[in-house]
Amino acid sequence: MKFKFLHNNLNILDLDKSLNFYKKALELEEVRRLDREGFTLVYLGDHGATSHELELTYIHGRTEKYNLGENEVHLAFSVDDFAAAHALHEKMGCICYENKKMGIYFIADPDGYWLEVIPKDHASQS
Numbered sequence: 001m002k003f004k005f006l007h008n009n010l011n012i013l014d015l016d017k018s019l020n021f022y023k024k025a026l027e028l029e030e031v032r033r034l035d036r037e038g039f040t041l042v043y044l045g046d047h048g049a050t051s052h053e054l055e056l057t058y059i060h061g062r063t064e065k066y067n068l069g070e071n072e073v074h075l076a077f078s079v080d081d082f083a084a085a086h087a088l089h090e091k092m093g094c095i096c097y098e099n100k101k102m103g104i105y106f107i108a109d110p111d112g113y114w115l116e117v118i119p120k121d122h123a124s125q126s
Contacts, residue, residue, distance in 0.1 A: 007043065007053040008075055010113050011066050015040060015058040017110045025092060025107060026077055026115070028054060068112050076116040085117055 012018040019042065022028040028044040031053060038061075044054040054075070079085040082103075089095050089107050096114060098105040103122055106114045 005052055007055045009055040009057055010109075010111065011057045011059065012109075012111050013058075013062060013065055014110060015042065015056070018056055018058075019044075021094075021110050022054070022056075025089060025094060025109075066111060074106065074114040074116050076118055078118050078120045078122075080120045082117070082119040089117070 019030065022044055026046075028046060031043045031045040033043070034041040038059065040058045040060070042056045042058070044056065046052075086095075086105065089105070092107075094107040094109070096106050096108040104116060104118050106116050108114055
């Protein structure tokens with residue numbers, strides 16, 4: 001029996017705001033979309049760098065932010081130009097935590113989910 005990672009899911013409050021954030025902050029692109037009664041699923045990919053996708057679930061008509069609790073769960077991304085990514089995220093104002101000793105930082109998406117950014121050469125050490 002073999003299992004393969006397919007996607008992670010995040011529930012989001014504002015679909016357009018989230019799509020714009022993920023495109024600008026992490027260069028993720030929409031791969032496919034499923035519109036159903038009451039909700040929309042949008043799958044984002046990393047231009048074929050991996051087969052893994054991020055599934056955004058938008059519940060139509062929801063107005064309350066999601067309660068993320070202690071927010072101990074995060075997604076991690078490696079980047080080939082760490083300094084440029086850091087400068088972009090600093091300009092966007094989305095850096096929520098830095099660990100300079102480890103050489104990593106986290107950004108928060110519009111719903112408060114944390115996304116770890118790791119230099120490409122450090123990715124295998126995490």
